Amino acid sequence: MxxxxxxxxxxxxxxxxxxxxxxxxxxxxxxxxxxxxxxxxxxxxxxxxxxxxxxxxxxxxxxxxxxxxxxxxxxxxxxxxxxxxxxxxxxxxxxxxxxxxxxxxxxxxxxxxxxxxxxxxxxxxxxxxxxxxxxxxxxxxxxxxxxxxxxxxxxxxxxxxxxxxxxxxxxxxxxxxxxxxxxxxxxxxxxxxxxxxxxxxxxxxxxxxxxxxxxxxxxxxxxxxxxxxxxxxxxxxxxxxxxxxxxxxxxxxxxxxxxxxxxxxxxxxxxxxxxxxxxxxxxxxxxxxxxxxxxxxxxxxxxxxxxxxxxxQPPQGSAPLTRQTLKSAFELELGATVPAHRTRLLTGRSWSGAAPVHRVEVSTDGGARWQRARLHDVPRRGAWVRWSLPWTPRTAGATALLARATDATGRTQPATAALNTQGYLFDAVVRHPVTVV
Incomplete structure (x- = not known):
């Protein structure tokens, strides 16, 4: 060539x-x-x-x-x-x-x-x-x-x-x-x-x-x-x-x-x-x-x-994977029980392989409403950012916490991830179940 x-x-x-x-x-x-x-x-x-x-x-x-x-x-x-x-x-x-x-x-x-x-x-x-x-x-x-x-x-x-x-x-x-x-x-x-x-x-x-x-x-x-x-x-x-x-x-x-x-x-x-x-x-x-x-x-x-x-995916399959994708996670057990009418600080981490994460939004009602979380680290490429948001649950019962990140490329976590048969690079917003008592 x-x-x-x-x-x-x-x-x-x-x-x-x-x-x-x-x-x-x-x-x-x-x-x-x-x-x-x-x-x-x-x-x-x-x-x-x-x-x-x-x-x-x-x-x-x-x-x-x-x-x-x-x-x-x-x-x-x-x-x-x-x-x-x-x-x-x-x-x-x-x-x-x-x-x-x-x-x-x-x-x-x-x-x-x-x-x-x-x-x-x-x-x-x-x-x-x-x-x-x-x-x-x-x-x-x-x-x-x-x-x-x-x-x-x-x-x-x-x-x-x-x-x-x-x-x-x-x-x-x-x-x-x-x-x-x-x-x-x-x-x-x-x-x-x-x-x-x-x-x-x-x-x-x-x-x-x-x-x-x-x-x-x-x-x-x-x-x-x-x-x-x-x-x-x-x-x-x-x-x-x-x-x-x-x-x-x-x-x-x-x-x-x-x-x-x-x-x-x-x-x-x-x-x-x-x-x-x-x-x-x-x-x-x-x-x-x-x-x-x-x-x-x-x-x-x-x-x-x-x-x-x-x-x-493409009919011939994708190119070999290189960069990581965009994710967020709560520092809370899946299925945790939390008391009603008591304020707690929700914490978590978000990261991206493409660019620094510069915004994280959190929903405490299954995705109906979103609030911007406070970032605790200077966004840097290659590292995650820690974040927090105070939450006072008012209604007893099961709900889902959601966190979504946006990185400096402008990409935001989607609602669903594109399927691939080996389950790589899941990037969708994760529904984190909790029960308010």
Whole structure:
């Protein structure tokens, strides 16, 4: 392709759609998984039919979905593979994951305490020693051979510190079913698959430059050191998801501290990737190597997984997901009982992956009337804002509290979210049930 006809790969949407077409036509490399195995995986779910990947002699798959973590709304007795304590007042266990009970964030400040930060694991938390950990940077878009960085060498690089949220793409997934009556696959998160932390680490751009990344680089692929993922009889390998080189050189962090402490194992220690504003799967935990490629790369985590399929989506499916969406949550238990004729301060948090949240409105009567909440943080990109509104309930009975945010792009949370079969990026206003007594 000549430069004059080349797509603008610094544009996220153009990048993703270009890579998708290249992969579907066999022009992109499936990093670490044989393409035939990926097609077999897709045949068990959406992708073979939805992407038009069927070949001669292969039956086209019927529409469906594939998920690694089945939905199970019932808290498990104990989670496999998570190291930190998970008391029930702070967490709800969902398979290999632990969701923060949002009410437990009340009074905690802007940063999520480490003992309340949600855990999203594809397998289990590995135990890695920083003294023996190394980061290998390799690939065909380096000017020299593989380069390795020890933990101390990484910490010796110029440090960057940023306060940022990390949020699972499926956060809010359960409301597709409970609020919109639509069945989706995946872990049945409410709104607690998010946390905001103060991260400290090295710029990925500094590491790539020191490793000799060339102008031929198009994709950067971090890979985790947790166990390999096996689903539908296919070994998908270690969790990994490519970034466009433009994003990798922009604001991505290789974090080794979280809220002023060494990065805990459950949150990716000793070192993890932090990708501002993007869905959580981009922020690879326990990073062990990074491939710098002059060819487009694809993995299961941006082909069958973490894309939008369904009747409300494009016929070929959406581009791989990048930015997070817009949400609001009350710091109050779902189904809470509150006394009538007594003023209480409703509190909550709102966030957006596109721009700072600058307005939050709250309804205490199921959406009939709205009042503007008071913001307690200066709106900043990549971080949530805390808000409050006093409420004196007058009438006994069941009602619903609603909160809706508007970010600096002018986008406001909608009344309903567009359906996708894997339940990603739920952004509708959530009806928070309470009973006044």
């Amino acid at each position: 000549s430069p004059a006809n080349s797509p603008d790969l610094s544009n996220e949407s153009q990048y993703d759609r270009t890579r998708l077409r290249e992969w579907a036509r066999g022009r992109a490399r499936s990093a670490g998984v044989d393409r035939r195995d990926l097609l077999r995986l897709f045949a068990a779910g959406t992708a073979a039919g939805a992407l038009g990947l069927g070949s001669a002699g292969t039956a086209e798959a019927t529409a469906g979905t594939t998920t690694i973590t089945p939905a199970d709304p019932r808290p498990a007795a104990s989670p496999p593979g998570i190291l930190k304590p998970l008391p029930p007042e702070l967490f709800t266990i969902r398979g290999t994951n632990a969701e923060t009970n949002f009410a437990a964030l009340h009074g905690t400040g802007q940063l999520t305490p480490l003992d309340r930060f949600f855990v999203r694991n594809h397998t289990s938390t590995p135990r890695l020693d920083p003294r023996s950990w190394q980061l290998k940077v390799w690939g065909d878009a380096l000017s020299r051979g593989p380069v390795e960085f020890s933990y101390d060498q990484l910490r010796a690089l110029p440090a960057i510190e940023r306060t940022l949220f990390i949020e699972c793409a499926g956060n809010g997934r359960s409301f597709y079913t409970t609020q919109q009556g639509q069945q989706v696959t995946g872990t049945a998160w409410t709104l607690g698959a998010i946390g905001t932390a103060h991260w400290r680490g090295a710029r990925l751009s500094d590491v790539l430059r020191r490793a000799g990344a060339t102008r031929d680089a198009v994709d950067v692929l971090p890979r985790g050191l947790d166990d390999e993922v096996v689903t539908n009889g296919v070994n998908l390998g270690h969790v990994r998801r490519p970034l466009p080189v433009s994003k990798a050189l922009d604001d991505v962090i290789l974090a080794y501290e979280m809220n002023g402490e060494p990065l805990p194992p459950d949150h990716g220690g000793p070192v993890r990737v932090v990708v501002p504003d993007w869905i959580g799967i981009s922020s690879i935990k326990w990073v062990g190597d990074i491939e710098v490629s002059g060819q487009p790369l694809y993995t299961p985590w941006n082909t069958d997984l973490y894309r939008l399929f369904g009747p409300d």
